[in-house]
Amino acid sequence: MFAELLREHPDLAGTVAKLVQDHEMIASILSRVAELADHAARSRGPALEAIGRELDGLAAIMESHFNYEERTISAALDGGIPATGWSELVFRFRDGAH
Template sequence: MHPSTQPGDRLAALGTQLIEIHHWLREELAQLRASLEPGAAPPAGGDRLRSLRAHCLSFCSALTAHHTGEDAGAFRVLAEEEPQLRPVLEKLAQDHRLIDGIVRRIEELAADPTVADPAAAARVLAELDGLTAIVESHFGFEERTIIAALDALRADAGSAEELFGLAPPAW
């Protein structure tokens, strides 16, 4: 089978693209968390504080862009096309607001000059543990409840980047 060349046609189902984005975000979160573990190897450049801040900023920005993109893109389109999903979409949007609060706390902690100290790093780790638990639950629920509806969207509903705030990673 040859890929279609019609404008708006997708080569991968939107549901698959969403799962790929979630997988990448999970990996990034795990790497961020591992970098704070006691005894973690120093980054290539040797500056743990700068590396932590850069990784945190990158991850937090990507997660925020994804959730903001979903709220304005995929959730809006799904609410119009699949009205029965509106309660699920509202629950997911509520999760986004909760996650955003945790992300802001992590960003504040990472900006603190003492973040490299063991006690400060432990506070960041605790926030990352909470974020990991919520994100895992959120991503799993989202994947179970809206993948089929995403896959059924018409081709002109938007690209993955328009609907999810991020493009799937290029593995």
């Protein structure tokens, strides 16, 4: 979706770069949570607390990310993005098709 957004609104390049960076950070945290969950399944106590800390951090980042995204690109998205097939990639899980 970002590629299509940039084709229509090249002035959003800095904003999209920040959003991509956020997505990478979120993916990294989710990987860390998965690792911690695997470890926690074999133990108790501190391992579970570590998951809680990671999830608290993830929640803070996600809230900030969505607020920023809404403020910075919602007007461009409201204007519409040409249908080039990008939405099928983004929403392919919507109908349960994997």
